[in-house]
Amino acid sequence: xxxxxxxxxxxxxxxxxxxxxxxxxxxxxxxxxxxxxxxxxxxxxxxxxxxxxxxxxxxxxxxxxxxxxxxxxxxxxxxxxxxxxxxxxxxxxxxxxxxxxxxxxxxxxxxxxxxxxxxxxxxxxxxxxxxxxxxxxxxxxxxxxxxxxxxxxxxxxxxxxxxxxxxxxxxxxxxxxxxxxxxxxxxxxxxxxxxxxxxxxxxxxxxxxxxxxxxxxxxxxxxxxxxxxxxxxxxxxxxxxxxxxxxxxxxxxxxxxxxxxxxxxxxxxxxxxxxxxxxxxxxxxxxxxxxxxxxxxxxxxxxxxxxxxxxxxxxxxxxxxxxxxxxxxxxxxxxxxxxx
Amino acid sequence: xxxxxxxxxxxxxxxxxxxxxxxxxxxxxxxxxxxxxxxxxxxxxxxxxxxxxxxxxxxxxxxxxxxxxxxxxxxxxxxxxxxxxxxxxxxxxxxxxxxxxxxxxxxxxxxxxxxxxxxxxxxxxxxxxxxxxxxxxxxxxxxxxxxxxxxxxxxxxxxxxxxxxxxxxxxxxxxxxxxxxxxxxxxxxxxxxxxxxxxxxxxxxxxxxxxxxxxxxxxxxxxxxxxxxxxxxxxxxxxxxxxxxxxxxxxxxxxxxxxxxxxxxxxxxxxxxxxxxxxxxxxxxxxxxxxxxxxxxxxxxxxxxxxxxxxxxxxxxxxxxxxxxxxxxxxxxxxxxxxx
Numbered sequence: 001x002x003x004x005x006x007x008x009x010x011x012x013x014x015x016x017x018x019x020x021x022x023x024x025x026x027x028x029x030x031x032x033x034x035x036x037x038x039x040x041x042x043x044x045x046x047x048x049x050x051x052x053x054x055x056x057x058x059x060x061x062x063x064x065x066x067x068x069x070x071x072x073x074x075x076x077x078x079x080x081x082x083x084x085x086x087x088x089x090x091x092x093x094x095x096x097x098x099x100x101x102x103x104x105x106x107x108x109x110x111x112x113x114x115x116x117x118x119x120x121x122x123x124x125x126x127x128x129x130x131x132x133x134x135x136x137x138x139x140x141x142x143x144x145x146x147x148x149x150x151x152x153x154x155x156x157x158x159x160x161x162x163x164x165x166x167x168x169x170x171x172x173x174x175x176x177x178x179x180x181x182x183x184x185x186x187x188x189x190x191x192x193x194x195x196x197x198x199x200x201x202x203x204x205x206x207x208x209x210x211x212x213x214x215x216x217x218x219x220x221x222x223x224x225x226x227x228x229x230x231x232x233x234x235x236x237x238x239x240x241x242x243x244x245x246x247x248x249x250x251x252x253x254x255x256x257x258x259x260x261x262x263x264x265x266x267x268x269x270x271x272x273x274x275x276x277x278x279x280x281x282x283x284x285x286x287x288x289x290x291x292x293x294x295x296x297x298x299x300x301x302x303x304x305x306x307x308x309x310x311x312x313x314x315x316x317x318x319x320x321x322x323x324x325x326x327x328x329x330x331x332x333x334x335x336x337x338x339x340x
Numbered sequence: 341x342x343x344x345x346x347x348x349x350x351x352x353x354x355x356x357x358x359x360x361x362x363x364x365x366x367x368x369x370x371x372x373x374x375x376x377x378x379x380x381x382x383x384x385x386x387x388x389x390x391x392x393x394x395x396x397x398x399x400x401x402x403x404x405x406x407x408x409x410x411x412x413x414x415x416x417x418x419x420x421x422x423x424x425x426x427x428x429x430x431x432x433x434x435x436x437x438x439x440x441x442x443x444x445x446x447x448x449x450x451x452x453x454x455x456x457x458x459x460x461x462x463x464x465x466x467x468x469x470x471x472x473x474x475x476x477x478x479x480x481x482x483x484x485x486x487x488x489x490x491x492x493x494x495x496x497x498x499x500x501x502x503x504x505x506x507x508x509x510x511x512x513x514x515x516x517x518x519x520x521x522x523x524x525x526x527x528x529x530x531x532x533x534x535x536x537x538x539x540x541x542x543x544x545x546x547x548x549x550x551x552x553x554x555x556x557x558x559x560x561x562x563x564x565x566x567x568x569x570x571x572x573x574x575x576x577x578x579x580x581x582x583x584x585x586x587x588x589x590x591x592x593x594x595x596x597x598x599x600x601x602x603x604x605x606x607x608x609x610x611x612x613x614x615x616x617x618x619x620x621x622x623x624x625x626x627x628x629x630x631x632x633x634x635x636x637x638x639x640x641x642x643x644x645x646x647x648x649x650x651x652x653x654x655x656x657x658x659x660x661x662x663x664x665x666x667x668x669x670x671x672x673x674x675x676x677x678x679x680x
Contacts, residue, residue: 030496032503094464098457117438117502120460124434124467125495131471132488141475148472155465156370162457163372 067194077194157182184216207318255296407534417534497522524556595636
């Protein structure tokens, strides 16, 4: 992972295109609900003063680029970008409540500031709003259909993620399926929703969907690697947070399901009591070393590269606009090599 | 309230029309999510064995009757009936988690059986599904738009309901606004969604919406009266449950905001420590007597009758189908005179 890898220009441009509509949509919410959402997005602090901005807005960028990829203006993808970003943030708000996560993007999570009920209700409002914003778009029906399927997959992904917490026998196949549902499905929708709104044909939509899905898995693999070996400044989480939480992330499950002595030792560590929020740093370091020794890091790095290659190939020969394709590829490189 | 008031024939007929589609929609969910939803609907017990059925399905009946009211076949309203029932049950699942309610329809609530996260996720799934089921309907856009607005109102209603729990100065106007958002908005959507799907004109849609909104408020007033004076067999809740929970229901707020000594005593009782889940039955009985003495019961009964009259008038002269209008009026009488 390169240090100081610069965000591609298309990411900023897409955010500038989508954010005004996203803010306008959220501004339509009741003030008490809007306040929670605006805090969560990073637009406001808890006292209502201006915030320092939010996430990278990768999904809105994919939506805008997917419209451009099929020859339409980027603005055609904007309602799609707003909708997928709303669904993404609905799921973050609810997941943080369910997982009890207290920090996100270096800030206290919304439920810790406003309470669990307020965060649940704000998430509900964003989900309903996502379908609402597509009502006025031409060809919104097809976009809504992809959004509805992706939302159901997202929910199922969280169901399995929570279930995995209580199991030690999680297999690699089901772990990949979980990540596919929890992360890749909405990325697939984001990467094709602009093309859908532009009325593209099925072959181009499918190519963009494959791009988004494979990129989503590569992204999750990189995220999981950072969750173990990333520095706190990069991840916004404490060192080894995923290991302390005994999270069954992809590199961990790959290591555990390897038939190695390191894998067996890692399983024993996860089954015991030594790994926890306040665990001895040496125990956390040992767990990380075991994942590496059992081949979990290697596998995850290779698998991310393989997924990224499949993503690249999917859009290389689909007759898409060449400038948009370049931007999509740059975005893919960025989100899978990020150091932040 | 008459004893043994029989449900109107139209209620059963509409349920028979809507339930197969409702079940088919829920069956499309992932099995783990579907299981929670099927338990919540009363279709299954916690072990997956057949349940004894669910709620009265008033909203689906309104949807079907509103299609018939504008001259269409009742089946035209079915996707609308499914969608409003899904949104209604999404809100019940989430509200029970937020309110910590452990019983609904004489059964343990879903979160007490499957856990809070499972209930939140099942609610999320039903909300997304509600928009999904309207995608294939002709004129689904207008129906979705009314559903999206009603959902936002529903959410805001719950925000205020929760806020009221921590306040003693709740005014009658804001309490009516809360009930309007939490109950009446979705009833207004239910009572007009079939007409929207049938492509009715704005005057008929508005008449049906007014009918649903006023009926929704009358329904809530009756529900609040039952919450204080209803028997447990009727309400499915322990005697005086709303008073034990120090709920700011409409009759209570009416009593508290009356300038009477009984109202002042009731305020003091709500501000103190004597009213709680295990309170002395005499204290609960005293609170109920104070609501009555301060005119809260009288006001709520009169207000329900007044709202019901407005509802009736709204559809009396709107050029609606006379047989459907008769069924709507019978349904309105039933839900506001129910003894169960």
